[in-house]
Amino acid sequence: MENSYITFDELKKLYPDEWVLLAEPKMKNTSVLGGIVLYHSKDKKEVCYIGRDKTKDYSTVTIAFAGDLKQYRKLGILKRI
Amino acid sequence: MKVFPFELTNDEDVIIVNASIKRKFKFRLALDTAATHTTIDSNVLYFSGYELKNTKGEREIETSNGIIVVETYDIENLECLGISKTNFEVQVYDFLAHGITSDYDGVVGLNFLKENKFCIDMVKGEITVDS
Numbered sequence: 001m002e003n004s005y006i007t008f009d010e011l012k013k014l015y016p017d018e019w020v021l022l023a024e025p026k027m028k029n030t031s032v033l034g035g036i037v038l039y040h041s042k043d044k045k046e047v048c049y050i051g052r053d054k055t056k057d058y059s060t061v062t063i064a065f066a067g068d069l070k071q072y073r074k075l076g077i078l079k080r081i
Numbered sequence: 082m083k084v085f086p087f088e089l090t091n092d093e094d095v096i097i098v099n100a101s102i103k104r105k106f107k108f109r110l111a112l113d114t115a116a117t118h119t120t121i122d123s124n125v126l127y128f129s130g131y132e133l134k135n136t137k138g139e140r141e142i143e144t145s146n147g148i149i150v151v152e153t154y155d156i157e158n159l160e161c162l163g164i165s166k167t168n169f170e171v172q173v174y175d176f177l178a179h180g181i182t183s184d185y186d187g188v189v190g191l192n193f194l195k196e197n198k199f200c201i202d203m204v205k206g207e208i209t210v211d212s
Contacts, residue, residue, distance in 0.1 A: 029086055030097045030109055045177050048124040055105075062107040063128070069184040080117055080140055 007034040008064070017067040019044040021051040023058035032064040040066070083163040085208045087112075096201070097185050098208070100161035102129040108186040110161060112201070112208070116190030118142075119159075120151060120172040125186040131156075133173075140172065149174065161189050162210045164197055 003023075011020055011034070019042070022035030038061070039051040047063055055061045087096045096112040106129040110119075120142075127133055136152040151172040159169045170192075176183070198211040 025107065027099070027107070029088075030099050044182065045124050048128040052128050052130070058105075060101075060105055060107055063125075065184055069182070080142055 003036050005034055006037055008032050008066075010034070011037070011064070011066040015040045015066045017065075018042050019047045020064050020066050021047050021054065021061065022064055023055065023061050025060060025062045025064070027062075032062060035062070035064075083210050085162055085210070087206050087208065089203075089206065095185070096208070098162055098189060100159065100186075100189065102126075102156055103158050104160060106130070109184065110187050110189040111183075111185045112162075113188040113190055114201075116188045117192060118172050119169075119188065119190045119193045120174055121187035122176040122181075123152075123173045124175065124177055126154065126171075126173050136173070137170070142172065149179075159193070161193060162197075162199070162208060164193065164210065166193065169193070 006014070018040045020037055021039040022032065023038050025035035026033040036058070038054040039047055041047050044063070051063070085098060087098070089096070097109050098112050099107065100110045101107045106125070108125050123133055131154060136154060139150050139152055142149050142151050151174045153170055154173055156169045156171050157167065159166050159171065200209045202209070
């Protein structure tokens with residue numbers, strides 16, 4: 001995979017509705033603006049497990065969803081028993 | 082005092098904040114003042130260089146969907162909202178295996194925030210933290 005910076009809008013066109021592992025991500029608040037694509041897949045677990053070994057040469061990495069993720073479920077963790 | 086803006090675009094949104102493990106692995110957490118403890122997706126924990134077999138143990142958690150079992154781990158360095166914790170215990174749960182696919186990777190709970198003064202301004206859409 002070519003190591004060049006890609007904007008988030010380009011990511012959405014190249015890898016629609018995929019999880020993308022990005023190196024040296026640029027962020028604005030909590031939104032990803034772009035980064036260097038290291039791996040991508042429809043399966044987030046695959047990105048986490050295969051992507052881990054691709055991050056060693058970079059100072060920061062993140063995983064972003066290249067699309068608009070609907071919130072189907074709310075997580076409400078309340079307290080330890 | 083540090084200020085962290087957030088945006089709620091509709092009634093389904095939650096407050097999302099940035100977090101990082103070892104200042105390298107950046108992810109997003111939902112701010113949950115109803116959560117006693119901070120909880121992270123196990124897939125993200127593995128991605129951040131941790132071996133899932135090295136758990137400290139299991140705990141039962143009462144959630145709005147019933148009781149679940151989580152595992153606990155000590156995180157070498159966790160940063161969120163300008164607060165940095167070392168050797169910080171987090172709860173870990175396999176969100177993906179349980180059908181939770183969100184654009185955030187867990188919740189930051191009260192145990193992370195308990196030593197700080199913080200204010201959530203819903204009108205301005207910002208969190209201020211005295212750290």
